[in-house]
Amino acid sequence: MAGSGNSGIDPELVISHKFPESLHTYTERDAAIYALGVGACTKDAIDDKELKYVYHQDGQEFIQVLPTFSTLFTVGIPSQMEQLPGLPFDPRLLLHGQQYIEVYKPLPSHGCILNKTSIAGLHDKGKAAVLEVEIVSYEKESGERLCMNRLSIYLRGAGGFSKSSQPYSYSSNHSNQSAFPKIPKSQPFAVYEECTHASQALLYRLSGDYNPLHSDPKFAESAGFSRPILHGLCTLGFAVRTIIKCICGGDQNTIKSVSGRFLLHVYPGETLITEMWLEGLRVIYQVKVKERNRAVLFGFVDLDRLSSSL
Numbered sequence: 001m002a003g004s005g006n007s008g009i010d011p012e013l014v015i016s017h018k019f020p021e022s023l024h025t026y027t028e029r030d031a032a033i034y035a036l037g038v039g040a041c042t043k044d045a046i047d048d049k050e051l052k053y054v055y056h057q058d059g060q061e062f063i064q065v066l067p068t069f070s071t072l073f074t075v076g077i078p079s080q081m082e083q084l085p086g087l088p089f090d091p092r093l094l095l096h097g098q099q100y101i102e103v104y105k106p107l108p109s110h111g112c113i114l115n116k117t118s119i120a121g122l123h124d125k126g127k128a129a130v131l132e133v134e135i136v137s138y139e140k141e142s143g144e145r146l147c148m149n150r151l152s153i154y155l156r157g158a159g160g161f162s163k164s165s166q167p168y169s170y171s172s173n174h175s176n177q178s179a180f181p182k183i184p185k186s187q188p189f190a191v192y193e194e195c196t197h198a199s200q201a202l203l204y205r206l207s208g209d210y211n212p213l214h215s216d217p218k219f220a221e222s223a224g225f226s227r228p229i230l231h232g233l234c235t236l237g238f239a240v241r242t243i244i245k246c247i248c249g250g251d252q253n254t255i256k257s258v259s260g261r262f263l264l265h266v267y268p269g270e271t272l273i274t275e276m277w278l279e280g281l282r283v284i285y286q287v288k289v290k291e292r293n294r295a296v297l298f299g300f301v302d303l304d305r306l307s308s309s310l
C-alpha cells in the first residue's frame with residue numbers, strides 16, 4: 001500500500017531523467033552465441049529450422065537473427081539504473097518483471113545500433129517499485145528504426161514512496177499495446193517441451209548480461225534463491241524460438257511484437273513446457289517448469305502473417 005514504507009525513491013527526479021544516447025555494436029558471432037544461449041539446435045544440431053541462426057546454412061551469406069536478440073540492446077540498463085538520480089535500491093533485490101518488444105525490420109547479422117532510452121513508467125506497489133524503461137534502437141548507418149524494447153524492472157522492497165494516499169503511478173504509454181490477455185481455457189494449439197542445461201545461464205551470460213544473480217551462488221543466496229537463476233530474457237528467448245518453430249514454420253521474420261511477464265524464477269537445468277494458443281494473428285503462450293509444475297512466464301506474440309504450413 002502507498003506510504004507503507006519509505007524507500008527514498010524520488011519519483012519526480014526519476015521520471016524527469018534523460019539518458020544519453022548509446023551505441024551497441026555486434027557481430028555475427030554475437031548473434032550465434034545468443035541463439036545457442038536460448039537453446040537453438042540444442043535438441044538437434046542439424047535442425048533445419050534453426051541451423052540458420054548459428055551457421056551459414058545452405059551457403060546463406062549472413063546468419064539469420066532471432067527477433068529476441070534485440071533484447072540484448074538493453075543489457076546496459078541495470079548499470080545505468082545505478083546512476084539514476086532519485087532511485088536508491090538494493091541491486092540484489094532487482095528482478096526482471098516484464099518485457100515488450102516491437103520489431104520493425106529483420107535484425108541485421110552484424111551492425112552498430114544507436115539506442116535512445118527513456119523512463120516509460122514508475123509505479124509504487126507498496127512492497128515493491130516497478131520501473132519501466134523504453135529503448136528505441138536505430139541502425140546507426142542508415143538511421144532506420146529497427147526495434148523497440150520496453151522492460152519492467154521489479155524492485156523488491158523499494159515501494160512505499162508515494163506522497164499521497166493514492167499509490168504513485170506514472171506511465172508514458174497510453175496505448176495499452178502490451179496489456180496481457182487471459183490464458184484460454186481451451187486445449188493449446190501446440191505444446192513443446194525442452195530441457196534447459198545446468199549451464200544454461202553460464203552460456204547465456206556470454207551474450208553480455210553478467211548480473212551475478214545468474215552465476216554466483218553466494219549472490220543468488222543473498223537475493224533469496226537457493227542457487228543462481230536463469231535470466232528472464234533467456235526463458236523468453238526459449239519461448240519465442242519455440243513459437244517460431246511450432247507456429248511460424250521457422251520464419252522468424254513473421255514476428256511483429258512480443259510481450260512477456262515473468263511469474264516465477266527458473267533454475268538452469270529445469271524443463272520448460274511451452275503451451276501456445278493461436279487467436280487470429282496472436283499467439284498467447286504460457287511457459288511452465290515441468291519439475292515444479294509452476295507457470296514461470298506468459299504473454300503473447302503478434303504475427304504479421306500466418307505460416308502457409310499451418
Ligand SMILES: CCCCCCC/C=C/C(=O)SCCNC(=O)CCNC(=O)[C@H](O)C(C)(C)COP(=O)(O)OP(=O)(O)OC[C@H]1O[C@@H](n2cnc3c(N)ncnc32)[C@H](O)[C@@H]1OP(=O)(O)O
Nearest residue numbers: 074075094095096097098125152154231232262263264265
Ligand atoms: C536486460 C536486463 C533487464 C533488467 C534485469 C534485471 C536483473 C534481473 C534479471 C532477471 O532475469 S531476474 C529473473 C527473471 N525474473 C523473475 O524470475 C521474476 C519472476 N517473478 C516473480 O518472482 C514474481 O512475479 C514477482 C516479480 C516477485 C512479483 O510477485 P509478488 O507476489 O510480489 O507480486 P504480486 O503480489 O502478485 O503483485 C504485486 C504488484 O506487482 C505487480 N506485478 C506482479 N508481478 C509483476 C511482474 N512480473 N512484473 C511487473 N509487475 C508485476 C502486480 O500486478 C501487482 O500490482 P497491482 O496489481 O497491485 O497494481
